[in-house]
Amino acid sequence: MNNKVTIRDVAKAAGVSPSTVSRAFSMPGRVSPATTKRIFQVADELGYHEIPVESRPSSGHKGLVAIIVPDMTNQFFSDIVRSVQQECARQGMGLLVSESCESASMERVAFDRAVYYADGVILASSRMPDSMIRKCAQVKPVVVTNRVIRGVSSVITDVSQGMKQTAAHLKGLGFDRLTYLDGPAHSWSAGMCWNELTQACAEEGLKIKRFWPGVPTYEGGFQMARDYLKNPTGAVVAYNDMMALGFIAAMRKNGYECPRDYSIIGIDDDIVGRLAWPALTSIHRSTRLLGSQAARTLLARFTNGDVGTPVQSTPTRLVIRESTGPRSS
Template identity: 60%
Template sequence: MTDNQHDDEGKVTIRDVAKAAGVSPSTVSRAFARPDRVSAATAKRIFSVADQLGYHSDPVETMPSRGLKGMIAIIVPDIANQFMSDMIRAVQHEAASHGVALVVSESRESASWERTSFDRIVPYVDGVILASSRMPDAMIRKCAQTRPVVVANREVRGVDNVTCDLTQGIAQLVDHIVKQGYSRVTYLDGPASSWSAGVRWNAMSRGLASRGVTARRIWPGSPTFEGGFAQAQKYLEDPTGMVVTHNDLMALGFIAAMRRLGYDCPKDFGVAGFDNDAVGQIYSPTLTSVRMSPALLGQRAARLLLAKLQHVTSTENLAHVATSLVVRESSCRVASMD
């Protein structure tokens, strides 16, 4: 069973949404958890029907607490990823300012590890932040029934979320690619279990298509230096000139592999990533990247969770973090920067 198909009496189920949208329940599940696996038109129809029916429009009800323990947790897929470490540091800083301690756990990109970590941590903490969660939506909602949960870098109906608004960052990246004269782009995507991977691909492919640029996707991939390194041979089977990667680590690995094969960036190909990691800023060539602000994601996720624990309704707009493009050497065919 891919989602909660037997909610309490009177509540809209995934089967109700599927029937009204004229698709299968599994298609509805994919539209929410893996948006790149259904067409844009189908996803739009499913989301519209879900809104009309009120599918998981109410917040998940959490079991009452018997008193606060003064500790929260964050579960991340990869502690070594700078995006995650920056988010952890921001959560810790925010929690400490409220006199709350932080427990950190790593899921190793595994939904089952993530659920196991959650179940083991829950007895000792007041609430949990799930960063870039790999669990299905229904499993996340089940978790939110046992403790207050905030999901960072992922959208899940019925649960508080903090996500990056990719609109501006991707629009700027597409515009930059067009200005550099590229007509074809290869997108090196991230893990199959990543919600953000699907969202980025959908936004990138639509944006490029609207400007007459053809997009080729190599997927799935590991969101690591090694993951990017491993994709060079696949790229060379049909080189496009411009490459966009799921994150900066993949971009740096790809550049390193291409350099070993005798290709120079940006002379022979251009590259851009996501995250704006520190290493990309001092790499050679310096890396063009979409700034994602993981520290702000972490800070806002922590504020949301702490407000929930104190039964306070936040007046801040914490749900979305803006993105923007930082142009550097790796994507520029000309000497001057945009």
């Protein structure tokens, strides 16, 4: 971080007023997305990192960890928070939780506020660009989950095995093509899931159609059913369980049931998917391992200076339930 770069320098380079720069960092909803993006890009290029003078972090140990998640209503992230909390409690640390609402600008603001109070920060499935995350890591120890950033410690889920099992399962049920309901355009894990699924399908000789980008929510999955019905493939894989459940609801509204009329597989293996009717076949990702490993990695960073392995991974596996069945005639 370059302390000599001021907010006026950023404003001049971005062609806006200093007050606009200030609003972009403190109240991003009041600045247009295009202007906010330009300001953040200029700030990164100049080495400016907005932390109010009265809130600059001290070097003293505070006994507090911060975690920033995109969506607290998503069980995947709430489970990560819970596992981080448990690991922090075991090591006598407190936890500060913030939500970015899937917004890179809000995530940046949350980080700038959290670093004053916390010894380190976990960014869960960060929506910020790589360069911005690296700038954050220069301020305080940072660990990211479900994302690989050069020079920053990462803990990811290796979806390759789960995707291979998914493709083999659908092929065994008689399907020769499938539709993938993809996630957000700015999600690193969405790109990795797509790459691994396409490779797995190629190995099994399955054709794949992609709906992208998508909103990783129940509503997002619900909305995709209409386009799917224009050219159905019989088999569907969703970016997460909530999208799969929304898709099932929309299909049911149109008179289609799984696995009678189609088969569907989610990703995450959430409790809501297990309790759904029919119970959802899903790729299991261990949020417990993901969160606890991220917490241990971060705590080791500022307690004994241990940088550890740059990228650590946790495995995945397919859990077969009632939402998949033999291809209907």
